[in-house]
Amino acid sequence: MKKITILAKGKNVKTVAATMGCCAGAPAAVK
Amino acid sequence: MQLTPYLVTFPHQDDPDQMVLFATKTGALIVLPQEDFSDLRQGRVEAEHVEPLKEMGFLVESVAQERRAVFGYLDEINRLTPNLTVAVILGLECNFACRYCFQGEQKGKKNMTEATADQLIAYIKKRFTPGKKKLQLQLYGGEPLLYKQRIIALATQLKPFVESQGGELTIDLVSNGSLLTPQTVDELNQWGLDGVKVTLDGPPENHNHFRPFKNGTPSFDSIVNNLAQVCTKTKIRLGGNYTSDNFRSFPPILDTLAAQGITPDRLERVNFNIVMKINDTIANNIYHGGCGTINEPWLQEAALYVREEVFRRGYLLGELGPEPCAVEVTDAFSVNYDGTLYKCITWVGHEQFKIGDVWQGINERYRETHHLGHWQREEKCRECEYLPLCFGGCRYMAYQREGSMAQVDCRKPFFDAILKKMLMQDLKYRYGQTTEQN
Numbered sequence: 001m002k003k004i005t006i007l008a009k010g011k012n013v014k015t016v017a018a019t020m021g022c023c024a025g026a027p028a029a030v031k
Numbered sequence: 032m033q034l035t036p037y038l039v040t041f042p043h044q045d046d047p048d049q050m051v052l053f054a055t056k057t058g059a060l061i062v063l064p065q066e067d068f069s070d071l072r073q074g075r076v077e078a079e080h081v082e083p084l085k086e087m088g089f090l091v092e093s094v095a096q097e098r099r100a101v102f103g104y105l106d107e108i109n110r111l112t113p114n115l116t117v118a119v120i121l122g123l124e125c126n127f128a129c130r131y132c133f134q135g136e137q138k139g140k141k142n143m144t145e146a147t148a149d150q151l152i153a154y155i156k157k158r159f160t161p162g163k164k165k166l167q168l169q170l171y172g173g174e175p176l177l178y179k180q181r182i183i184a185l186a187t188q189l190k191p192f193v194e195s196q197g198g199e200l201t202i203d204l205v206s207n208g209s210l211l212t213p214q215t216v217d218e219l220n221q222w223g224l225d226g227v228k229v230t231l232d233g234p235p236e237n238h239n240h241f242r243p244f245k246n247g248t249p250s251f252d253s254i255v256n257n258l259a260q261v262c263t264k265t266k267i268r269l270g271g272n273y274t275s276d277n278f279r280s281f282p283p284i285l286d287t288l289a290a291q292g293i294t295p296d297r298l299e300r301v302n303f304n305i306v307m308k309i310n311d312t313i314a315n316n317i318y319h320g321g322c323g324t325i326n327e328p329w330l331q332e333a334a335l336y337v338r339e340e341v342f343r344r345g346y347l348l349g350e351l352g353p354e355p356c357a358v359e360v361t362d363a364f365s366v367n368y369d370g371t372l373y374k375c376i377t378w379v380g381h382e383q384f385k386i387g388d389v390w391q392g393i394n395e396r397y398r399e400t401h402h403l404g405h406w407q408r409e410e411k412c413r414e415c416e417y418l419p420l421c422f423g424g425c426r427y428m429a430y431q432r433e434g435s436m437a438q439v440d441c442r443k444p445f446f447d448a449i450l451k452k453m454l455m456q457d458l459k460y461r462y463g464q465t466t467e468q469n
Contacts, residue, residue, distance in 0.1 A: 002064050004080065007462045010057025010087050011352055013107050018116050018363035019354045 032074055032081060032090045035097055037419050040068070041451045044458070045465045052089060053454050056101060056419040058352020059087035060454065062464065101419055102407055109361040113164035116363040117155060118376045119143075119185075120171050121178035123368060127207045128245045131272065131306050131318045137380045138173060143181060147370040147389065152188045154389040158362070159193060166193045167225075169203045171376060176210035179218070186222035201225035207242070208254035216264045226266030226299060229258060233271060233280040234287070241272075255291055262297035269346075271303040274320055278303075278333040282340030295345035302349055303337045305330060310431050311381070323432045325424070326444040335452055342460035350461075351453060353419045358401050358426055364393065374401055377427040401426060402437050409439050417446045 037056045042065075043049035050068040052061050063071075070076065076090065084090040091097035100107075122142035125132075132138070143151075159166055166189060170182060182202070190200045200223040208229035216224065231254060232238040239249035258267060269288075273281050281303045289295075308321035322330060341348055357363040358374040365373045367380070370389040374397060378384040386397040397403075406412040406423030415421075424440025432440075458464040 002067060004067070004083075005062040006059075006083075006087070007062065007458070007464070008058060008060040008350065010054060010059030012057065012086075013104070013111050014113060016108060016112075016353050016355060017114065018112075018357040018360035 032076055032085075032092065033094055033097075034071055035088055035091045036094050037088070037097070037101060037416055039416060039450055039454065041454075043465070044455060051454065051458065053351070053450075054088035055417055056104070056353060057088035058350055059089065060457065060462075061087065061089070062458075098413070102413075104419065105355055105359045105404075105422065108355060112360070112362055113162065114167055114362065115155070115159050115163050115165070116167045116169065116357065116360070117158075118169040118171060118357075118363075118365040119151070120365070120367050120376070120379055121173070121175055121181050123173045124177050125173040125207070126177065126209060126245055127174065127242055127250060128247070129207075129242045131241065131309070131321060141368055142178070143368040143370075147368070148181065148185060150370060150389045151366055152185065154392070155189060156192055159196060159198065161196070163196070163362075164198050166198060166200045167203065168200065169205065169376075171205050174207050174210065175204050176206050176215060179210075179215060182219065183222060190223055199223070204228070207250070208257055209244070209250055211254075211257045211261055213260045213264060216261045220265065224265055226268055227261075228268040228270050229254060230270040230272065231255075231284055233273065233277055234284055237277050237280055238284075255288065255293070258288070258293050259291045262293050266299040267293075267297070268299050269301045271301075272306040273303055273333065273337065274306050274322070275327075275329045275333065278337055281337055282344065285341065285344045285346055289344070295347070298346055300349055301341045301346045303341065305333075307428060308431060310434075324428065324440070325442050331445065331448045335449055335456070338453060338456055342456055347461075351420070351450075351457065355422055356424075356426065359403060359422060375427060405437065406439050411441065411443070412439060415443055417443060417450070420446065 035054060035056065037054060039053040039055065041051055043051055043062060048065050049062050050065055052063065076084065081090060123138045124140055124142065125138050155166065168185070172178065175182065186200065186202065193200045202219065202223045203225050204227045206227050206229055211227060211229065230242065231251065232241045235249065235251040238251045242250055244250050271281050285301070306321040308323040338348060364386070365376045365379055366389060367373065371385050372387045372389065372393055373379050373384060374386055384400060387393040406418070412418055412423065421442045424442050426436035426440065429438060429440040430436045455465065
């Protein structure tokens with residue numbers, strides 16, 4: 001392989017956060 | 032090794048010899064030459080790249096095994112997450128009268144009592160089990176800053192406890208911003224304030240129509256004045272809730288903010304999103320607008336337009352990636368002012384979806400009433416590359432639309448239509464990878 005450009009490493013099982021009211025309208029989505 | 036089935040790929044806009052790969056399970060994003068992508072598809076990978084590509088979720092032992100892993104992913108999160116996330120409604124008093132408020136008719140002089148607060152503290156201490164590293168308190172009202180003394184009283188008990196367990200207390204507020212003075216932020220910073228979500232609904236005329244003070248007077252200017260003074264003291268997450276009629280008017284308010292010194296470096300994130308259509312009777316029965324499903328066709332154009340215009344002005348948006356619903360996360364729950372427990376802040380006040388209280392704890396029957404794992408029973412979810420981004424979507428939205436949360440809130444049409452374009456925006460603005468936007 002020549003070259004992989006990593007732009008975002010992403011999250012793992014310990015770093016994903018639970019969301020509430022994630023699809024808006026509800027004034028939630030604090031993360 | 033094989034490529035993950037939870038993958039979105041497309042050619043790089045500026046260089047067709049390069050491919051862009053996005054892993055929906057992790058939110059990882061990479062660019063690599065077409066020929067290497069071709070090798071990857073055939074399982075040919077140099078040893079040095081195997082581990083990084085596995086960690087980022089691009090390479091898996093087998094497709095079948097990875098599908099099983101994603102089916103068990105929420106269980107794995109529940110086993111390993113170091114966070115306890117507790118949303119607390121301190122009371123339902125508010126100094127605003129937002130037309131679309133999802134708390135609607137529930138609001139008023141209903142406040143958490145001393146006894147309930149004491150029991151809440153005891154319950155949180157019990158739930159902050161060994162191995163937990165962070166207690167995330169998300170404080171709502173009504174308007175949470177009407178309850179500043181209660182916030183400090185909770186933190187006075189919980190901060191030393193959590194720290195004695197080797198953990199950290201963080202406090203996030205969802206506030207209307209009208210009481211967010213520098214003095215208040217200074218005071219709360221001592222207790223672990225991690226940030227505040229404040230909502231501006233577009234330009235002053237629109238915002239003041241949708242989010243006036245309770246006595247009807249405009250609120251836009253007082254919020255912006257406060258933000259200008261506190262944006263260097265705490266992380267500000269700017270929200271705003273648009274409709275099909277007004278989404279174009281939202282990004283220009285960032286120019287107003289920038290002119291007031293609230294420049295891109297002063298906001299952690301901008302998250303303009305849809306007003307949800309609320310049909311149930313315990314919420315607002317006056318406002319009937321809003322969006323019933325994320326798949327409404329107008330939203331494809333609106334979401335891309337708003338995102339592009341926010342990015343173009345130099346402000347940051349939240350990253351694309353997995354966001355498991357709190358309903359499926361064991362160590363996340365919401366507490367109403369009276370001590371009753373719910374799985375998500377949006378369910379508060381819906382008696383039938385109460386899951387317990389701070390005295391008795393959580394009744395595990397919620398697993399049936401909230402249809403946990405409903406996505407696992409759906410064939411279309413099992414085969415869907417977007418599953419980790421969605422896990423069956425928003426139960427509250429499904430309930431508002433269909434009167435039941437038994438069926439998944441499928442978002443595939445939305446993702447099919449715009450996810451690649453959103454990733455192209457990320458490439459251009461977040462990572463400086465492209466020059467032109469198609």
